[in-house]
Amino acid sequence: MTKLPYLPETPSQTAGPYVHIGLTPNALGNAGIYPQDLGISPIRDGAKGERITIRGTVTDGAGMILRDALIETWQADAEGLYPAPNEARGQADPNVTGWARVIADFDSGQWTLNTIKPGSVPHTSGGTMAPHISLWVVARGVNIGLQTRIYFEDELAANKKCPILARIEHKDRMRTLLAKKTGNGEYWFEVKLQGEDETIFFDL
Amino acid sequence: MADAPVRGPLVARDRLWHPPAYAPGYKTSVTRAPSRALVAAPSTLSEETGPAFGQDMLGELDNNLILNFTGQPAIGERIIMHGRVQDDQGRPVPGALLEIWQANAGGRYRHKKDGYAAPLDPNFGGCGRTVTNAEGRYEFLTIRPGAYPWPNGPNDWRPMHIHISVFGSGFGQRLITQMYFEGDPLIARCPIVNTIKDGSAIEQLVAPLDMSAAIPMDCLAYRFDITLRGRRQTFFENRPEGL
Ligand SMILES: [Fe+3]
Numbered sequence: 264m265t266k267l268p269y270l271p272e273t274p275s276q277t278a279g280p281y282v283h284i285g286l287t288p289n290a291l292g293n294a295g296i297y298p299q300d301l302g303i304s305p306i307r308d309g310a311k312g313e314r315i316t317i318r319g320t321v322t323d324g325a326g327m328i329l330r331d332a333l334i335e336t337w338q339a340d341a342e343g344l345y346p347a348p349n350e351a352r353g354q355a356d357p358n359v360t361g362w363a364r365v366i367a368d369f370d371s372g373q374w375t376l377n378t379i380k381p382g383s384v385p386h387t388s389g390g391t392m393a394p395h396i397s398l399w400v401v402a403r404g405v406n407i408g409l410q411t412r413i414y415f416e417d418e419l420a421a422n423k424k425c426p427i428l429a430r431i432e433h434k435d436r437m438r439t440l441l442a443k444k445t446g447n448g449e450y451w452f453e454v455k456l457q458g459e460d461e462t463i464f465f466d467l
Numbered sequence: 468m469a470d471a472p473v474r475g476p477l478v479a480r481d482r483l484w485h486p487p488a489y490a491p492g493y494k495t496s497v498t499r500a501p502s503r504a505l506v507a508a509p510s511t512l513s514e515e516t517g518p519a520f521g522q523d524m525l526g527e528l529d530n531n532l533i534l535n536f537t538g539q540p541a542i543g544e545r546i547i548m549h550g551r552v553q554d555d556q557g558r559p560v561p562g563a564l565l566e567i568w569q570a571n572a573g574g575r576y577r578h579k580k581d582g583y584a585a586p587l588d589p590n591f592g593g594c595g596r597t598v599t600n601a602e603g604r605y606e607f608l609t610i611r612p613g614a615y616p617w618p619n620g621p622n623d624w625r626p627m628h629i630h631i632s633v634f635g636s637g638f639g640q641r642l643i644t645q646m647y648f649e650g651d652p653l654i655a656r657c658p659i660v661n662t663i664k665d666g667s668a669i670e671q672l673v674a675p676l677d678m679s680a681a682i683p684m685d686c687l688a689y690r691f692d693i694t695l696r697g698r699r700q701t702f703f704e705n706r707p708e709g710l
Contacts, residue, residue: 269478269555270694274668275485276645276661277493278630285568285594285630293577296535297526297590301564324498331580337517347516348562349472349636362638363516369579384512387476397513399641404495406486406662408641410505412513430508445684456499463557465512466480466507467639 280331287333287366302364305338305378310358312379313340317413317442317450320372321400324457328372332402334454336363336376336413338395342369343382345378380415386426393421393428400454410465413452416441431463439463473697477510478555486662493658494619508660514639520564520598529596532569532609536592542571543588543610545686548629548646548674552603555697559603563695564634566596567607572584573694574613574625583615608686614653626653626660635695645692 283291287300321332344355355361365374376396384392396413405406414422422428422441431437439462442450455462488500498663526533533545548567552560570576570593573585578595588602598604609629616624628645647654654660654673671694680688 268552269697270557270669270683271481271668272555272696273633273642273644273671274643274663275691276630276662276672277496278632278643279659280570280580281576282630282643284576284578284592285566286632288592288594291578293592293594295537296594297529297596301524301566306520307630324500324502327498329499335638335641337513339513344517345512346518347472347613347636348476348519349516350512351472360518386511387509392511392513395513396620397638399638401643402499404493404497404499406488406490406493406496408643409488409501410514418670427508427511430506436503457502461501463503464501464505466482466505467476467510 277403277406278333278401280403281321281330282333282406283366290366300364302362304343305336305359305361305363305376307358307360310340310379312446313357314449315377315378315448316369317378317382317417317452319374321367321402321456322453328365328367328371328400329401330369332367332372332374332400334365334374335399336378337361337376337397338381339384341382343378343384345384349355383421390426391424393418393425398454404439405456410467411429411462412440412465413442415444415450418442424453435445436463473698474515477514477637478641478697478699479507480696484665484668486664487697493662496662510530510637510639515637517634517636517638517640520562520634522585522598525596526599530605530607533595533609534592535595537590539590539644541591541610545608546611547606547608547680547682547686547688548691549604549606549677549680549688550691550693552599552605552633552635552695554695559599559601560603560635560695561599561601561603561674562636563599563603564596565599565605566594566600567609567629568594568608569612569629572610572613574598574615583613585613624653624656626657630682630692631697632686634694640695642695644672646689647673648689649673660692
């Protein structure tokens, strides 16, 4: 057998039904191990930008709402800078951590993300990505974490120019990536794992 | 952080190496697998960046599952789980956040939805976390988890396993997997293991017994190295931007 010129990535396995034991033990009720869960908010007091609340659900192909889903979110600050050690363009807002873990409510399955609306981010090969929040969704029955993005339906002009949205062949599916505005600073976003109106998932 | 930040586009995932979303042997995947093709494109800044994790956020016992719940020792066979997080070129990945969770020695999870007959261990919480050091190394002290039955086929059992979440330098490297134990006859029978098609990919998840790291009269050790998605190029802070 010839040796590969690279090491293969460690293969994924499902997060299973008990992912909260490991990633959000305090939210589960297993307090006492860590003072607080990681990723409790993507922002701190004083974060610049428009405060928004996004609510939603994760549903399966049978239309059932998942109560065991865990979503991680990653976003830029209001200027479009990432609060990351490898952000080369400048210093992001110190009150934006950019990363959060949001879990489906154990009873209703609804999740809530309180954050600021991110700015546009340049695309490496030209163009500008419209304001978006990257999502990574895991749950029992999900064999490899699913990547998707929340875009905003009220960012029409920016969405039209986004090079990632431009890659979507079936334009009628694009709406599955748009958070619906339900009020002042309030949005609704459903992740549909399968079936009609299945959310667009990325391999980026 | 002392280490120079790592940049550059992420290498595309080999989707045939990973389990497919739809794997009917694992019944829950049937209604939870997207049926449309993924929209694939080169990574962007949104996948290439990620938050910083430092040793300073860790508590003293965070990687010690034997003691971190009550301070009194958990019941079970004492083991060290250790290894190295590396990229596709074998270079160490420092500053990676590793979080693990597992059943207790009897195969029972500390979770309101787990009603298995094996009792809870009052001194076992079942989770731990650490951050890799400059050489990409990590270590946990824990107990060997028990196998447990689960509703799938008529008599399916999970092999002994430890769930592990890995967060490298980019959000697009995000990974959750499970570590299995060398020699466990339940591995080959497990529908979740067998969502992975390639036998050598499964082998990557089976940690060998590592007597060189075992502590005499104290604990055995298992070695589990983790490889993350690589980057096509590495830029260092003191180099000019661009190609
Ligand atoms: Fe498990």
